Amino acid sequence: MNSIKEKHSFFYRNGLTIVFMGLFVLTLFAQALTGWKQHNADLKDDHAREIGLGTYLRSGHFISATFENFESEFLQMSLYVLLTISLRQIGSAESKKLNEPEEVDREPVPGNDAPWPVRKGGWILKIYENSLSISFGLLFFISWALHLYGSWQNHNVEQLARNLPEDTVYAYLGQPEFWFETFQNWQSEFLSVASIVFLTIYLRQKGSPESKPVDAPHLETGK
Structure with missing residues (x-):
């Protein structure tokens, strides 16, 4: 494991997660901003008071x-x-x-490199087998x-x-x-x-x- 870390950069090892999480944050921000503007337009049409962005982020419209x-x-x-x-x-x-x-169907075998639940066994292993x-x-x-x-x-x-x-x-x-x-x-x-x-x-x-x-x-x- 250490040799893998030394051979490749952090981004190379984790690029897929980093890129998708980055896209998630950017699009969530865009959703919040555009949703806030749309919600205020709807409130205005209903002759209701507009709300700030902070209030909108706690609103049912954004949460839903x-x-x-x-x-x-x-x-x-x-x-x-x-x-x-x-x-x-x-x-x-x-x-x-x-x-x-x-x-993926083989029975887990305890070993030094196996995850802790595999080495522990019993009900902990049973939960880990279905944890995903x-x-x-x-x-x-x-x-x-x-x-x-x-x-x-x-x-x-x-x-x-x-x-x-x-x-x-x-x-x-x-x-x-x-x-x-x-x-x-x-x-x-x-x-x-x-x-x-x-x-x-x-x-x-x-x-x-x-x-x-x-x-x-x-x-x-x-x-």
Whole structure:
């Protein structure tokens, strides 16, 4: 491990995470800025008082819009991690092979370089064996709850602006608005996963670990 660190720079070793997190921060800032301006335009149309950026970042409008997207991404990843354990797609770079044993299915073996939960064993190992799907599942439920909270709060702001009574969260759950926001994001995530699973059967991207080798047969499954 030390030799790897000495051979490559910090960015080279972590570039994928750094670039995507950088893009995340930039686009989240752009979302906040444009969402704030749009929300104030909506408030002005409803003859309500405009709010500052700091107030907007705590508003239901921003919380709902942000976690509505987080929720669908974490749902996508949690289902993807779980379903690829047992389901297959012949020819896809995203699928395990149809008949051959896979390295990811082997039983963990304790060793000096193994992670601590593997060396510990027992229930700690059992949790660690499923920690990726558990983490994505928790992130999904947290994001779903925050999306609900933000959407409900924003709904009540709109109700007050129209001189209508506020709704309880339970009453709001019975209305189509929140579920429309939810399902329009979920369906797009399911489509994107289905697309990469299917398109990697026939299409290639040289150098990408998400693609099969360029000269691989179409019906060769896995990378």
